[in-house]
Amino acid sequence: MAALAGCDRPPSPTGEWSPKDHDRVDENSRVQSGAQAPSKSKTPTSPAEEARQLTEMTWQRQCAACHGAVGHGDGPNGPMVKATNLTADEWQAKVSDADIATSIRKGKGQMPKFDLPDSVVGGLVGRIRAMRGR
Numbered sequence: 001m002a003a004l005a006g007c008d009r010p011p012s013p014t015g016e017w018s019p020k021d022h023d024r025v026d027e028n029s030r031v032q033s034g035a036q037a038p039s040k041s042k043t044p045t046s047p048a049e050e051a052r053q054l055t056e057m058t059w060q061r062q063c064a065a066c067h068g069a070v071g072h073g074d075g076p077n078g079p080m081v082k083a084t085n086l087t088a089d090e091w092q093a094k095v096s097d098a099d100i101a102t103s104i105r106k107g108k109g110q111m112p113k114f115d116l117p118d119s120v121v122g123g124l125v126g127r128i129r130a131m132r133g134r
């Protein structure tokens, strides 16, 4: 989780990379079905950066439809299922990181379960913690 604290660095504006960086990309760590590297995305330069991008992509593809881009529970399907507002102090204060991970893995109420690699679940927990008070 400490690696995610490094998110203060904005993505490179140029997206330049050298071809020798490319062999660091581990295709196996890409999120399960249907995920392809978006063609415009920058090639990750470090495992931490790659994990951050994978987490972001997973959130946008698998979570934002209900929880919204920021986490307010206002995605297109959010109101229908009453998706939790993950930015709320009150909610953030009462759950542990382990509770969040369990909800993602096992599902909860109207939320389906997600079979994701540990690294992605951990990344999502960190991303959700960063939503507090937004």
Ligand code: HEC
Pocket (backbone or CB within 6 Å): 058, 059, 062, 063, 064, 065, 066, 067, 077, 081, 082, 083, 084, 086, 095, 099, 100, 103, 104, 108, 109, 110, 111, 112, 114, 124, 128
């Ligand atoms: C189909 C809509 C839907 C999708 C997609 C969805 N959620 Fe949810 N989520 C919900 C609903 C509804 C709840 C409220 C569940 C309850 O408390 O009964 C919820 C609750 C949660 C909670 C709070 C659980 C708790 O312990 O209170 C977390 C954390 C969460 N979602 C994370 C995620 C993440 C991460 C993803 C993507 C991997 C995701 N959700 C995808 C609908 C969704």
